[in-house]
Amino acid sequence: MISKVExxxxxxxxxxxxxxxxxxxTLGLGEKESEYLHKTFEKKDYAMxxxxxxxxxxxxxxxxxxxxxxxxxxxxxxxxxSDTLNAQKYTSVSIVxxxxxxxxxxxxxxxELANYRFDKYLSKKxxxxxxxxxxxxxxxxxxxxxxxxxxKGVFVARDIVNEPxxxxxxxxxxxxxxxxxxxxxxxxxxxxKMQIESLKMGGLLAVNRGSVEPPTFSILKWEPENAINERPxxxxxxxxxxxxxxxxxxxSSSMDTMxxxxxxxxxxxxxxxxxxxxxxxxxxYGLVPATENRIGATAYVPEDIITMYDGTTVEIANTDAExxxxxxxxxxxxxxxxxxxxxxxxxxxxxxxxxxxxxxxAVLGTSPDDIAKLKECGFNVWERLIExxxxxxxxxxxxxxxxxxxxxxxxxxxxxxxxxxxKHFTDYKWVHLDxxxxxxxxxxxxxxxxxxxxxxxxxxxxxxxxxxxxN
Numbered sequence: 001m002i003s004k005v006e007x008x009x010x011x012x013x014x015x016x017x018x019x020x021x022x023x024x025x026t027l028g029l030g031e032k033e034s035e036y037l038h039k040t041f042e043k044k045d046y047a048m049x050x051x052x053x054x055x056x057x058x059x060x061x062x063x064x065x066x067x068x069x070x071x072x073x074x075x076x077x078x079x080x081x082s083d084t085l086n087a088q089k090y091t092s093v094s095i096v097x098x099x100x101x102x103x104x105x106x107x108x109x110x111x112e113l114a115n116y117r118f119d120k121y122l123s124k125k126x127x128x129x130x131x132x133x134x135x136x137x138x139x140x141x142x143x144x145x146x147x148x149x150x151x152k153g154v155f156v157a158r159d160i161v162n163e164p165x166x167x168x169x170x171x172x173x174x175x176x177x178x179x180x181x182x183x184x185x186x187x188x189x190x191x192x193k194m195q196i197e198s199l200k201m202g203g204l205l206a207v208n209r210g211s212v213e214p215p216t217f218s219i220l221k222w223e224p225e226n227a228i229n230e231r232p233x234x235x236x237x238x239x240x241x242x243x244x245x246x247x248x249x250x251x252s253s254s255m256d257t258m259x260x261x262x263x264x265x266x267x268x269x270x271x272x273x274x275x276x277x278x279x280x281x282x283x284x285y286g287l288v289p290a291t292e293n294r295i296g297a298t299a300y301v302p303e304d305i306i307t308m309y310d311g312t313t314v315e316i317a318n319t320d321a322e323x324x325x326x327x328x329x330x331x332x333x334x335x336x337x338x339x340x341x342x343x344x345x346x347x348x349x350x351x352x353x354x355x356x357x358x359x360x361x362a363v364l365g366t367s368p369d370d371i372a373k374l375k376e377c378g379f380n381v382w383e384r385l386i387e388x389x390x391x392x393x394x395x396x397x398x399x400x401x402x403x404x405x406x407x408x409x410x411x412x413x414x415x416x417x418x419x420x421x422x423k424h425f426t427d428y429k430w431v432h433l434d435x436x437x438x439x440x441x442x443x444x445x446x447x448x449x450x451x452x453x454x455x456x457x458x459x460x461x462x463x464x465x466x467x468x469x470x471n
Contacts, residue, residue, distance in 0.1 A: 015057040078110020079447040092132035153274025160266035161452025170290035174216035191217035203325030208291040210299025220286035227283040238346035239265030239290030246319030263439035264346040321408035351414030352434040365431035
């Protein structure tokens with residue numbers, strides 16, 4: 001938990017943030033310690049001193065870099081501080097920011113996010129001793145409260161992603177949404193298989209056909225009384241609790257991380273949980289269609305033709321292009337809310353990693369202004385977006401002689417053709433985030449951890465809180 005204190009009491013571990021080496025003189029350190037820091041900062045922007053009864057950390061952001069890059073480097077330093085303090089069983093740390101750039105909240109965020117552990121299934125738990133992060137001085141209490149809420153939302157999303165299918169079925173995901181809603185303060189409605197069938201959500205039902213577990217469709221509503229908007233923003237997240245690829249079976253090496261295919265849905269839950277806990281005055285709804293994609297006696301196969309929620313007929317060209325089918329039903333369903341904007345997020349295409357790398361998100365859509373704002377927020381929190389075009393000629397790959405659409409095109413430009421498929425089901429301002437790369441890590445990535453990262457929860461929280469700066 002991050003809290004604010006008026007001043008550092010000179011006992012216990014402390015992390016100083018300085019703008020230049022001259023500030024080191026004001027820290028009250030000895031000559032040898034100061035000399036060591038000067039030498040260290042010639043090569044890097046982080047140093048630690050063991051003062052025997054406590055640890056002293058000094059962080060010096062590189063002023064030659066952009067402010068967003070500096071903030072990210074501070075968060076990364078926060079991960080190192082967290083790891084060190086936990087390894088040595090310290091319980092608290094105080095942050096003193098001497099830069100005037102309000103880096104203290106960034107450092108605290110990095111420390112808290114690095115404290116995450118998913119050890120539910122370990123017989124020997126990974127102890128986390130660090131429980132208190134104190135920001136000294138003039139930090140804004142509202143900003144601290146929002147960061148605390150965001151951290152909790154991030155952990156909600158990470159937990160959902162990291163749970164295996166043996167626990168996190170589509171039904172369990174819906175139950176988790178309900179539990180999180182009750183604890184965080186947003187409304188939930190869960191549609192079961194019978195209701196999904198009555199709505200004729202053909203995409204979700206087709207993908208579910210090979211599974212013995214029923215699908216679910218979770219509706220989340222954060223509706224604050226003081227909301228600045230009348231028409232809701234709607235977040236749509238892919239909730240594939242596991243993806244084998246269906247009869248277009250994935251190779252085993254590609255199936256190893258497929259519990260992460262629900263990362264889009266998890267981010268929707270984490271974002272709305274954070275907004276509700278922070279009481280951000282923006283009306284936001286969430287839609288999470290959930291199932292697994294399996295092989296089975298009744299599973300859908302290539303060349304099947306299905307009818308979607310909005311009546312569109314779709315020829316199945318590839319059963320591993322299933323995420324767009326369940327998203328399409330949700331995007332059509334979103335029309336009933338007359339939304340201000342719809343943002344969908346999904347680990348949708350491996351092509352996105354080829355196009356924009358493993359650490360970035362591909363963004364496409366029909367609202368240039370909102371994409372520009374999201375890109376700016378992405379750099380602020382270092383969940384960066386790279387925009388790809390939605391050119392009409394890509395839609396030609398989705399033409400079918402026997403149905404309204406095919407569910408995928410050729411190999412090349414796969415991220416764009418997937419988005420073009422989704423676009424067909426929208427008639428409102430819409431943004432698509434393909435998070436296939438950054439949603440899950442197979443080794444530790446600083447404060448993002450190992451496993452589910454929660455991307456794009458922090459980005460979306462920033463996007464909505466920026467709307468309410470003066471509220």
